[in-house]
Amino acid sequence: MTDGTRAIKAIVNGEAVEAVVPIRMLLVDFLRERLQLTGTHVGCTFEGVCGACTVRLDGKAVKSCMLLAAQIDGRQVTTVEGLARGDEPHPLQKAFRDAHALQCGYCTPGILMNMSEFLERNPDPSESEIRVALVGNICRCTGYSHIVEAVKDAATNMKPVQGRVA
Numbered sequence: 297m298t299d300g301t302r303a304i305k306a307i308v309n310g311e312a313v314e315a316v317v318p319i320r321m322l323l324v325d326f327l328r329e330r331l332q333l334t335g336t337h338v339g340c341t342f343e344g345v346c347g348a349c350t351v352r353l354d355g356k357a358v359k360s361c362m363l364l365a366a367q368i369d370g371r372q373v374t375t376v377e378g379l380a381r382g383d384e385p386h387p388l389q390k391a392f393r394d395a396h397a398l399q400c401g402y403c404t405p406g407i408l409m410n411m412s413e414f415l416e417r418n419p420d421p422s423e424s425e426i427r428v429a430l431v432g433n434i435c436r437c438t439g440y441s442h443i444v445e446a447v448k449d450a451a452t453n454m455k456p457v458q459g460r461v462a
Contacts, residue, residue, distance in 0.1 A: 304369040308333070309378030317365040324349045326365035327375060335376040335405045336360055339434070347433035350406035351375050357413040359432075376405035379412060388412055388450040397446035399437035407433045411447050421451055 305314050308331060317326055322342065327333045339348035344362040351360045352374040379386040388408050391397070398404045407430065414421070414429040421429070426447045430440065 302366045302369070304366055306368040306370065307372040308368075309374055315365075319364070319366055321365045322361055323351070323363040323365050323368060323373075324360040326368075327351070327360060327373075330365075333375045333377050337402055337405060339402060339406075345432075345434070346403070347406040347410060348403050350409040350433065352409055352413055355413065355416075357410045374409070376408055379408060386412065387453045388415070388446070391446040391450035391453065392443075395442050395446035395449055397438065397442040403433060403435045403437075407435065407443060411450070415447070415451055415454060419451060419455060421447070423448065 300319055301316050302319050303314070303316050305312070307313070308327075313331065315326070315330060317330070324336055324338055324342075327336045328338075336351055337348035338361060340346035340361070342361045344359045347359065349360040350357050352358070353363070353368065354371050355374075380389060385393075386408070388411055392404065392408065410429065410433055411426075414426075418425060418429075423444055426444050427440070430443065430447075435443065
């Protein structure tokens with residue numbers, strides 16, 4: 297399209313999405329404004345430093361304030377709304393609840409998306425590995441101790457039970 301827009305097709309949280317977007321529209325704005333997926337937050341005014349806008353693009357954690365909506369054409373996006381399976385929360389979501397790993401909750405969706413990818417890559421992380429992986433997510437409320445505990449708990453709960461048939 298030559299009018300400053302682009303047609304895109306993507307899979308967002310398992311659903312096919314088609315839209316015409318301004319070529320300069322940020323992914324975070326597309327998710328929040330067009331798709332009403334408001335769990336993806338903006339915290340650092342589009343500087344890419346806070347991690348509140350983290351989503352998964354083709355499985356990789358990315359900051360949606362640093363990508364254009366047009367860049368998701370032909371790709372898969374998962375937001376925090378797509379992390380759960382139906383009514384069943386993701387093990388990280390359960391662990392965050394159980395470990396009291398959130399206070400205001402503003403940073404939580406981005407942390408959940410970042411840590412869900414991290415745990416897939418590193419299913420048995422040490423505390424220091426978790427803390428390093430959290431560097432791109434700023435939380436001003438918790439002090440991170442409960443977040444680290446929740447990630448460790450989720451890692452334990454996500455391990456396959458030996459002898460169990462899937």
